Amino acid sequence: MEKRDLLYFCTACRDKSIEDIEKIKCTIPHVLKTYKKGEYIAYQGDKVAHIFLLTKGKVKTEIVSDPGLTLHIEEIGAPYPLAAAFLFADRNFFPVDVVALEDSEVIKIRKEVIEEQMAKCPFFLRGFMAFTANRMQFLSERLKIFSLKGIKTKVAFFILQHTRGEEFEIGQSIASLAEYFGVERPSLSRALSEMVHDGIIEYKSGRGKIINRSELEIILNDV
Amino acid sequence: MEKRDLLYFCTACRDKSIEDIEKIKCTIPHVLKTYKKGEYIAYQGDKVAHIFLLTKGKVKTEIVSDPGLTLHIEEIGAPYPLAAAFLFADRNFFPVDVVALEDSEVIKIRKEVIEEQMAKCPFFLRGFMAFTANRMQFLSERLKIFSLKGIKTKVAFFILQHTRGEEFEIGQSIASLAEYFGVERPSLSRALSEMVHDGIIEYKSGRGKIINRSELEIILNDV
DNA sequence: CTAATTTGGTAACATTTGTTACACTTGCTA
């Protein structure tokens, strides 16, 4: 473990060199644990009393609904704070099992220690808040896109959000945009083609232009 | 404004009587603003430097993509903290306009003041963290449901999440469950009927029973 | 420069979901 891992949330430490960080007398009580591939890091229903900073390795989460039958949920790679959303929530228990997919390393910091550190170090407080706020923002945006029905509606929303003036850039491949929307690539491709055909937008190789803005609005407001 | 509004996030104050709260010498610098119906509370692109506690009234958010053409996003009623996700985020500007739908009252507290208060009062810190964590949890769950393709998949996930043993309860009307899933009521109704017909579950008036659990798992893992 | 790989457009068809309308139940109210 590097000391930097422990100061993951501290905006003042994040960019410091390893040497500088060694000099800081900022001590945070914690436990360092290593897990072999296949070991359980946390169990469904466990109370979340620590931050779990995954510093090395990779884990998966799964729901066990019946002995022998498990349901895979997602994979998470280091470095990442596990269970950050649960530590301070009213329903503060693990909704899933967490299992090491590779040999992994986890720093566990007690909730009370996190609270103290936030009270003590403004940079840590800001870093922690920034982490949760950024994640909330990310989730909000994705949920907004997902809640829009119809691929053209998603496209219209995306374009209106990513344009100032008349021209927009997709900034990523069609394939990854389709994944972002949660639809199949050919479906997105078809929707785009139809919108071009209908004279609503122009589009070519990642760049586009709004032709009929009010039509875009209509697509969106019809929802 | 009630003083309680100002201590919205403080878990120690939330349940106190108005009289008790009056006795607390906990002062938080703030600005109280009132807006007439139709007035703008914040503009798209504004830097978010305050928490906006909506204490009275109702607001809407909208994207203005072109003069005269606006896109309605959502309505928010008091009491609710506006822009809580943006205050500490790296991208800390309003993504929307915020407009008063009724005569409204807003408490504005500067970011620095919030930080100080969190450092000073553990109850405020916890309350604030609980608010953001609960919201993150809510968003995560909804996003999970939305990201599952196919109504039966959503149903399977929902059931496996809401059951210990063999029996489950929907705990809400089919209509509101359909809304939660983001699908139409008859579609959900059809999916349930088919699952009953296929011998996967039993279901009657809000209560159900898993008949073929492994089939449920298959539906989910096929995704 | 050419071949190989990736990326994107398109078409035909299958599947899912939405839409609309109606019947039936339940609980409540006049």
Next chain:
DNA sequence: TAGCAAGTGTAACAAATGTTACCAAATTAG
């Protein structure tokens, strides 16, 4: 008790999206 409203199941049809396969364009590797 009759009548009304809300909630639900269902069916026929329409519309949207997924699936699969193939080709063309763009990019990369050699």
